[in-house]
Amino acid sequence: DGGITQSPKYLFRKEGQNVTLSCEQNLNHDAMYWYRQDPGQGLRLIYYSQIVNDFQKGDIAEGYSVSREKKESFPLTVTSAQKNPTAFYLCASSPGTSQETQYFGPGTRLLVL
Amino acid sequence: AQSVTQLDSQVPVFEEAPVELRCNYSSSVSVYLFWYVQYPNQGLQLLLKYLSGSTLVKGINGFEAEFNKSQTSFHLRKPSVHISDTAEYFCAVSEGYSTLTFGKGTMLLVSP
Numbered sequence: 001d002g003g004i005t006q007s008p009k010y011l012f013r014k015e016g017q018n019v020t021l022s023c024e025q026n027l028n029h030d031a032m033y034w035y036r037q038d039p040g041q042g043l044r045l046i047y048y049s050q051i052v053n054d055f056q057k058g059d060i061a062e063g064y065s066v067s068r069e070k071k072e073s074f075p076l077t078v079t080s081a082q083k084n085p086t087a088f089y090l091c092a093s094s095p096g097t098s099q100e101t102q103y104f105g106p107g108t109r110l111l112v113l
Numbered sequence: 114a115q116s117v118t119q120l121d122s123q124v125p126v127f128e129e130a131p132v133e134l135r136c137n138y139s140s141s142v143s144v145y146l147f148w149y150v151q152y153p154n155q156g157l158q159l160l161l162k163y164l165s166g167s168t169l170v171k172g173i174n175g176f177e178a179e180f181n182k183s184q185t186s187f188h189l190r191k192p193s194v195h196i197s198d199t200a201e202y203f204c205a206v207s208e209g210y211s212t213l214t215f216g217k218g219t220m221l222l223v224s225p
Binding site for chain 2: 048
């Protein structure tokens with residue numbers, strides 16, 4: 001069954017702590033994306049990757065980091081530099097071009113203790 | 114730069130009534146337009162998209178949208194809504210090789 005998985009569903013972060021959100025896809029898609037969703041703000045692009053070992057900053061990359069060592073995986077690290085990390089984080093993938101549909105995972109909700 | 118405006122943050126309707134969710138975009142070049150739906154605490158799912166050709170696009174669950182280039186709009190419509198259509202709806206645009214830009218969303222609230 002093809003799709004995108006995100007884990008964990010809920011994640012708690014303490015002050016000064018880095019946390020990593022997992023995103024895996026078995027759709028054989030080249031492109032992967034991370035979005036942040038806040039109430040009333042829509043989705044804002046954090047980072048995206050169009051090919052393995054390459055990624056670009058989106059609109060709100062400060063305080064976040066990513067890696068793309070494998071085609072299937074695109075983990076997002078929320079660093080301690082991100083001062084307001086509480087949000088719903090969505091991972092997506094697509095075959096590659098801007099015409100293509102993006103397929104979304106179920107999301108991870110990050111909360112600060 | 115591309116941008117999307119969804120004019121209504123919430124649209125309340127009664128079951129079996131028609132609905133229109135409005136979306137306007139700004140772009141200096143040809144665009145690709147999308148509508149996505151998000152049910153509570155879930156990811157987004159594509160409803161429909163316009164790439165080229167016919168300006169009336171039909172999607173899943175009985176939704177359709179019309180691309181109007183002169184008015185730079187891509188409004189979403191359904192002739193008769195169900196309780197199960199209660200969700201948040203996002204309009205999105207991309208141009209050329211750019212990434213998607215999403216609107217802020219419209220919450221559709223269907224009541225009996």
